[in-house]
Amino acid sequence: MRVEGDNMVPRGNETDDEVVLDTTSFEQAQQRQKQLVIGYALTTKKKKSFLQPKLEVLARQKGISFVSIDQEKPLSEQGPFDVVLHKLLGNAWHEVIEDYQQKHPEVTVLDPPGAIQRIYNRQSMLQGIADLNLAECDGMICVPKQMVVLKDTTSSANEVEEAGLKFPLVAKPLLVDGTAKSHQLFLAYDRLSLAELEPPLVLQEFVNHGGVLFKVFVVGDVIRVVRRFSLPNVSNIEKSKVAGVFQFPRVSSAAASVDKSDLDPRVAELPPNPLLEGLVRELRSRLGLRLFNIDIIREHGSKDVFYVIDINYFPGYGKMPDYEQVFIDFFLSLAQAKLNKR
Ligand SMILES: O=P(O)(O)O[C@@H]1[C@@H](OP(=O)(O)O)[C@H](OP(=O)(O)O)[C@H](O)[C@H](OP(=O)(O)O)[C@H]1OP(=O)(O)O
Ligand SMILES: Nc1ncnc2c1ncn2[C@@H]1O[C@H](COP(=O)(O)OP(=O)(O)O)[C@@H](O)[C@H]1O
Numbered sequence: 001m002r003v004e005g006d007n008m009v010p011r012g013n014e015t016d017d018e019v020v021l022d023t024t025s026f027e028q029a030q031q032r033q034k035q036l037v038i039g040y041a042l043t044t045k046k047k048k049s050f051l052q053p054k055l056e057v058l059a060r061q062k063g064i065s066f067v068s069i070d071q072e073k074p075l076s077e078q079g080p081f082d083v084v085l086h087k088l089l090g091n092a093w094h095e096v097i098e099d100y101q102q103k104h105p106e107v108t109v110l111d112p113p114g115a116i117q118r119i120y121n122r123q124s125m126l127q128g129i130a131d132l133n134l135a136e137c138d139g140m141i142c143v144p145k146q147m148v149v150l151k152d153t154t155s156s157a158n159e160v161e162e163a164g165l166k167f168p169l170v171a172k173p174l175l176v177d178g179t180a181k182s183h184q185l186f187l188a189y190d191r192l193s194l195a196e197l198e199p200p201l202v203l204q205e206f207v208n209h210g211g212v213l214f215k216v217f218v219v220g221d222v223i224r225v226v227r228r229f230s231l232p233n234v235s236n237i238e239k240s241k242v243a244g245v246f247q248f249p250r251v252s253s254a255a256a257s258v259d260k261s262d263l264d265p266r267v268a269e270l271p272p273n274p275l276l277e278g279l280v281r282e283l284r285s286r287l288g289l290r291l292f293n294i295d296i297i298r299e300h301g302s303k304d305v306f307y308v309i310d311i312n313y314f315p316g317y318g319k320m321p322d323y324e325q326v327f328i329d330f331f332l333s334l335a336q337a338k339l340n341k342r
């Protein structure tokens with residue numbers, strides 16, 4: 001097997017003989033031999049935000065092509081692919097991908113369905129984070145105290161107190177299934193208001209954080225952080241006077257990142273790099289994911305105490321600065337890693 005030029009891997013099913021017998025020009029044959037084929041199964045929305053023209057142009061220049069996977073046809077009859085990139089809902093799709101990966105271990109599937117499933121549940125998503133070994137890093141990573149309510153929110157009022165959870169509580173649908181409803185969050189100020197919530201959900205302590213959230217994007221080994229607006233602090237007066245349940249506005253999913261100059265520097269300062277690097281290194285290996293982001297907030301008044309509140313699989317990378325080049329480098333590194341194994 002021959003490798004030409006930069007760090008590309010020839011497709012497994014192309015032999016040298018086939019290249020020699022090809023009737024196209026030598027240059028075209030060389031180019032095809034270097035191709036990296038990425039099959040993708042994405043929603044229309046995701047395809048639009050991720051497969052933007054700049055990414056496709058850069059990819060073409062490097063011999064990377066994107067091929068849409070037809071969900072109506074058996075996956076093994078399509079391709080051959082070097083990489084499969086996917087984010088579709090439902091167990092049926094996940095079974096298709098698992099079966100395909102078993103039959104085609106040579107293909108890099110981003111990412112394994114079992115690993116994705118774990119972060120589609122807001123309880124298992126955060127499990128183990130508080131115990132990560134980040135002692136050598138600057139700062140501290142915590143998760144808000146939380147409990148799961150599977151059925152009856154009325155009787156959960158006592159459990160909330162037994163668990164030592166303090167109001168106000170953020171109520172989040174337990175399962176993240178890509179629907180708008182799974183992102184509909186509420187702030188419950190008191191015991192009585194819990195009855196208005198619809199289980200299954202997690203009840204999580206609200207952590208004051210000065211209204212700024214850090215979105216930590218991960219693409220393989222690369223980390224990029226952006227600031228987003230979040231919810232303002234809840235004052236003690238508000239805590240004592242307000243009752244009821246209020247729906248959250250989806251402030252943090254706005255496309256625009258926050259301009260640092262408009263913010264209090266104590267709130268706006270990014271989490272320290274060693275902490276992010278340690279956190280991402282641990283999460284990447286524990287979760288078994290390469291494409292995800294983490295929502296982190298800084299506890300108000302502290303410099304280095306952070307809370308992880310959300311992890312998302314294959315998030316909106318279109319909002320990550322320079323995502324196109326980062327992904328091209330990532331795909332090339334996958335190709336190189338495969339080559340090194342041979
Ligand atoms: O649509 P986008 O670009 O806002 O991306 C959504 C993410 O926004 P973010 O990148 O964090 O700003 C969004 O992140 P948040 O949960 O809002 O933090 C989710 O990842 C969402 O996917 P799903 O509904 O959880 O499956 C993501 O939705 P999909 O694009 O995967 O449908
Ligand atoms: N425990 C919390 N304390 C303070 N704010 C929170 C907390 N949990 C969520 N938020 C706010 O609500 C937003 C959405 O919550 P998140 O858990 O990220 O759900 P989603 O998956 O819908 O983005 C966050 O971006 C943040 O602004």
Ligand SMILES: [Mg+2]
Pocket residue numbers: 252295310
């Ligand atoms: Mg979030």
Ligand SMILES: [Mg+2]
Pocket residue numbers: 176310311312
């Ligand atoms: Mg989320």
